[in-house]
Amino acid sequence: MSICYIDSPVGRLALEADDDCVTGVRWASPGERATSSRTGPGAPSPVLKEASRQLDRYFGRKLRRFDLPLAARGTEHQKRVWAMMSEIPFGETATYGGMAMALGSGPRAVGMACARNPIPIIVPCHRVLGSGGKEGGFSGGRGLPTKHQLLAIEGVVLL
Structure with missing residues (x-):
């Protein structure tokens, strides 16, 4: 390594x-x-x-999509969640519930996979929100303030 x-x-x-x-x-x-x-x-x-x-x-707000070879270690469910997160466009968000529905899973399982994302920022778990646009959680950096900061870089402001 x-x-x-x-x-x-x-x-x-x-x-x-x-x-x-x-x-x-x-x-x-x-x-x-x-x-x-x-x-x-x-x-x-x-x-x-x-x-x-x-x-x-x-x-520096000059890159909207990462292009890197990734090798995240996790369960098959986690990998499916991480792959779906990678498809959320810069400046947009998804919800735990919406992702869960698309994956045939539950929102809590999606949230747990987000929390275990080994490649945050590049695999944008900060773009996943709770229902109704609620912030949900964030396990990196200083927690929710870091999530807000990453979303602000992308022009997303949570109320």
Whole structure:
């Protein structure tokens, strides 16, 4: 596994890859590897360089759809939910219930799969809301404030 760190508007992120696929994006814990991928020893893998570049463009509102090889580990149900999340367009949202209906599942199971998404932001779990446009939950960064921040980057404002 290779890893690199980037600073972003939503906090310090650790990008992880195996071979040529991104396997994870997570919020780095305080004190975790103080150097960034741009200044640290050794160059990050090509896929992590590209992931970092695309994330920089996303946060700069210049990228609307990620194009990266992904290898998320999870159950078949989780993978189906993550694939459906990946199809939610930039600046749009879906609901747990709507996704559940399309998948023949339940909203709670969809919510649990969202919470276990190992590649947040790139696989946009922040675009999934509760019924009636309620914010639902978010397990990354600072929780709901981070979800609001990611949605705001895409022009979505929750009331």
